[in-house]
Amino acid sequence: MSDSKFKLGVFLPVGNNGWIMSSASPQYMPTFELNKGIAQLAEEIGFDYVFSMAKWSGFGGAIRFWDFSIESFTLMAALAAVTTRLRLVASVAPILVHPTIVAKMAVTLDDISGGRLGINIVSSDTEYTRMGLYPDDFESYRHDYIDEWLTIVKRLWSGEPLDFSGKYFSIQGYASNPRPVQQPWPSIIYATSSEGGFRFVAEQCDQAFVRADERKNATSKQLKQLARESGRSVKTQAHVTLIQGETDEDAQRILQHYKEGVDLETVTNVYDPDYTGGDRLARGREILEQRFPRPVFYHSFPLIGGPQRIADFIEDMAVNGDFDGMLFSFPDYLQGLRKFDAHVVPLLRERGLRA
16 A cells, blocks of 8 residues: 555445446446456555445346445455455445354455455445345444444454353354454444444444535544544545546536436435335436436545546545545546546645655
8 A cells, every 4th residue: 555644445346337327327247357457457556445345236227226246355355366555445244244254254354465454344224124134123223233243353353262142142152263464453444424323433443434525524523533532543534436527527528428327217216215106217307406416326425527626625625624535436447547547646646645
């Protein structure tokens, strides 16, 4: 990784078509070869990490958005063998995998990667309901559940036999060895915007993904203050989908092109999944017009502009928002990485945000 204070990451496309819900954007399957090429290019041009989500089912529509996906830990293990410096953040849902299993999975991947593993915890998603693995009342106690789950995983990483009797798990004299390469454990990451999530991050995690915002919100600062009150420190990252044009006007032209091909059924499935009013395409159109440009993208902040505006936004988030890094999605990942490296990174260097 680079020694820059402000870290740059790539949100890998483990679901088909990336983060843009439009037939007018690049269409592709989430293959290993594609993700390998992205990770190797990101490493070559000096990005700090790659991130893969835990995604098990999609949202349908004409483009079958995220109906095709590959598994996070398996992918990152493969990428560990074809990269040398990138930090590799793999995602896991505690409700799906027992803590004893994850403890061993993580140690194995930390060994394969030479101590480059980060672990992102996922606590909530409607797809787990479809799997029959998400109790009706889980939302009311999910942070208590993942707190107990992570406490067990961390104690297992000590290598000592564990006796544990909690509300959700019971362990009798089980030990997990070897220990992780990274001591005491790999970096723990969580994405959240809720009060319960903030408490979990402040008490248990090392990094958090929080929302980017044009208004320079204080979310990152609030979370860091909460961690300090718990005697800890955390780092924060923001996720954006980048539409980079030669100029601001060119970027808006690209955005309008994607808008013309937006899959309205997918928009409804993502932003109003319980809608029962009849015409789901009409509902998708309504959502698109009311919230544009957000509904072109899947729950990520759209960063749209030429190089100067993009660099200004990143600097603002780093300085005024007190963020420690930014995670990027691109319409075309390989092309987008090259354009960002050629036209935005030099501006970030001028501002002291990159080495």
